Amino acid sequence: xxxxxxxxxxxxxxxxxxxxxxxxxxxxxxxxxxxxxxxxxxxxxxxxxxxxxxxxxxxxxxxxxxxxxxxxxxxxxxxxxxxxxxxxxxxxxxxxxxxxxxxxxxxxxxxxxxxxxxxxxxxxxxxxxxxxxxxxxxxxxxxxxxxxxxxxxxxxxxxxxxxxxxxxxxxxxxxxxxxxxxxxxxxxxxxxxxxxxxxxxxxxxxxxxxxxxxxxxxxxxxxxxxxxxxxxxxxxxxxxxxxxxxxxxxxxxxxxxxxxxxxxxxxxxxxxxxxxxxxx
Amino acid sequence: xxxxxxxxxxxxxxxxxxxxxxxxxxxxxxxxxxxxxxxxxxxxxxxxxxxxxxxxxxxxxxxxxxxxxxxxxxxxxxxxxxxxxxxxxxxxxxxxxxxxxxxxxxxxxxxxxxxxxxxxxxxxxxxxxxxxxxxxxxxxxxxxxxxxxxxxxxxxxxxxxxxxxxxxxxxxxxxxxxxxxxxxxxxxxxxxxxxxxxxxxxxxxxxxxxxxxxxxxxxxxxxxxxxxxxxxxxxxxxxxxxxxxxxxxxxxxxx
Numbered sequence: 001x002x003x004x005x006x007x008x009x010x011x012x013x014x015x016x017x018x019x020x021x022x023x024x025x026x027x028x029x030x031x032x033x034x035x036x037x038x039x040x041x042x043x044x045x046x047x048x049x050x051x052x053x054x055x056x057x058x059x060x061x062x063x064x065x066x067x068x069x070x071x072x073x074x075x076x077x078x079x080x081x082x083x084x085x086x087x088x089x090x091x092x093x094x095x096x097x098x099x100x101x102x103x104x105x106x107x108x109x110x111x112x113x114x115x116x117x118x119x120x121x122x123x124x125x126x127x128x129x130x131x132x133x134x135x136x137x138x139x140x141x142x143x144x145x146x147x148x149x150x151x152x153x154x155x156x157x158x159x160x161x162x163x164x165x166x167x168x169x170x171x172x173x174x175x176x177x178x179x180x181x182x183x184x185x186x187x188x189x190x191x192x193x194x195x196x197x198x199x200x201x202x203x204x205x206x207x208x209x210x211x212x213x214x215x216x217x218x219x220x221x222x223x224x225x226x227x228x229x230x231x232x233x234x235x236x237x238x239x240x241x242x243x244x245x246x247x248x249x250x251x252x253x254x255x256x257x258x259x260x261x262x263x264x265x266x267x268x269x270x271x272x273x274x275x276x277x278x279x280x
Numbered sequence: 281x282x283x284x285x286x287x288x289x290x291x292x293x294x295x296x297x298x299x300x301x302x303x304x305x306x307x308x309x310x311x312x313x314x315x316x317x318x319x320x321x322x323x324x325x326x327x328x329x330x331x332x333x334x335x336x337x338x339x340x341x342x343x344x345x346x347x348x349x350x351x352x353x354x355x356x357x358x359x360x361x362x363x364x365x366x367x368x369x370x371x372x373x374x375x376x377x378x379x380x381x382x383x384x385x386x387x388x389x390x391x392x393x394x395x396x397x398x399x400x401x402x403x404x405x406x407x408x409x410x411x412x413x414x415x416x417x418x419x420x421x422x423x424x425x426x427x428x429x430x431x432x433x434x435x436x437x438x439x440x441x442x443x444x445x446x447x448x449x450x451x452x453x454x455x456x457x458x459x460x461x462x463x464x465x466x467x468x469x470x471x472x473x474x475x476x477x478x479x480x481x482x483x484x485x486x487x488x489x490x491x492x493x494x495x496x497x498x499x500x501x502x503x504x505x506x507x508x509x510x511x512x513x514x515x516x517x518x519x520x521x522x523x524x525x526x527x528x529x530x531x532x533x534x535x
Contacts, residue, residue, distance in 0.1 A: 069407075069410075069411050070411075091415070092312060094413075095415075103408070103411045109403055109404040109405050109407065112400075113396075122412060123412045123413070126314070126412065
């Protein structure tokens with residue numbers, strides 16, 4: 001919560017493309033209650049790139065995503081999405097901004113009381129004044145894009161995990177957003193389906209000229225799709241670099257993360273004895 | 281104890297905010313081009329009201345019969361069975377119909393609302409609504425509130441009719457009266473104020489049931505087990521709120 005001027009500068013983004021920034025995070029701090037989970041996070045995502053935010057469990061990547069989506073209010077710092085400072089938007093302006101963003105949640109988050117097609121049509125129904133036939137055609141088109149032709153009449157409970165994720169993507173892109181977020185797209189998928197999903201992400205970027213932000217802990221997937229990777233560790237940005245740059249990074253923590261080596265816990269003898277004695 | 285009190289105050293404040301926000305969407309949503317969808321209201325009216333009719337009818341008839349049996353027994357001690365219709369008419373319209381329908385709907389629809397919202401919260405469906413740019417209060421809470429504020433008084437009115445008719449059948453048979461004589465006596469006893477008393481209470485109960493269900497559902501924590509806890513808590517709190525409000529309402533209105 002300190003003044004921005006008192007902070008150490010965050011890691012630079014050496015491999016950032018030259019496009020305009022569509023997402024900028026400056027000196028972001030986040031707390032859950034009294035526990036700080038993000039520390040002075042700085043991040044810039046350029047138009048048209050695929051930025052992967054990677055980190056292990058508890059690194060703060062999901063919390064960062066929730067802030068990027070405007071679902072949480074930061075304790076300090078600022079978030080600018082598509083040129084709009086999120087903290088200065090009233091609810092209606094935030095709704096307007098969200099029409100230009102799409103999100104595919106980890107489990108799909110499809111509405112279980114609606115068919116797949118109704119799920120895909122929901123953003124259209126709420127934000128576009130279109131007749132039912134046009135909405136049906138757009139929904140079928142988007143389902144085709146994600147290789148889910150013919151499943152519109154099914155309920156979400158009738159889909160497999162991979163199909164749920166694809167249907168969620170169809171819903172996320174139905175308003176042709178400029179910025180698309182993925183939360184753990186490969187989680188829970190077998191390697192072949194996960195690889196096909198990675199291809200889908202790259203295909204979408206190419207076909208729809210979108211900027212894509214992916215939050216994941218799957219390294220193979222991250223290295224395949226990312227233009228740049230932001231590595232988060234214990235709420236702090238460790239590095240922002242291309243996949244090649246990260247592979248050559250000398251930091252032991254980054255190499256441990258990339259090579260799935262556990263961190264050696266630091267020995268705190270005094271703390272250990274205090275815990276044994278029942279102290280705080 | 282302190283933590284429980286803080287949590288209760290927190291939930292009361294949240295309920296008040298939810299009510300205010302729901303009313304804002306109902307009255308101003310169209311101006312903001314984000315109206316509360318009538319189709320969603322109609323679906324909730326069907327679910328909360330129409331589909332509850334069979335069990336509402338059964339309970340109302342049973343209550344009517346029970347009141348008739350007890351009235352004839354207690355008044356019989358003084359030889360005043362012929363006045364049974366007075367007590368039955370007033371207790372059904374002012375007390376039993378709104379109370380029984382409130383408890384029925386709290387158990388049936390309040391719990392369903394809590395379970396639905398809790399499940400949606402755990403599955404990130406509420407987050408998905410927000411990022412789609414759909415306010416969950418407008419999409420989920422306001423339709424349920426509108427629907428129940430209409431349907432609970434309707435169910436209460438239906439319960440009045442069924443309970444009075446069932447009681448009439450028993451009393452007229454037991455006292456060897458015609459049904460027409462019983463009903464005309466009942467109508468003569470009842471004033472519009474008695475009916476409004478019951479309908480006013482049921483409107484208040486509708487608001488309580490929806491708010492208790494929504495608060496418990498949306499504040500869920502702890503996965504599937506949390507959904508169960510939220511549902512149970514919603515039923516217990518809903519029924520308690522109804523009974524306490526019933527007493528306060530009766531006291532205030534009869535002073």
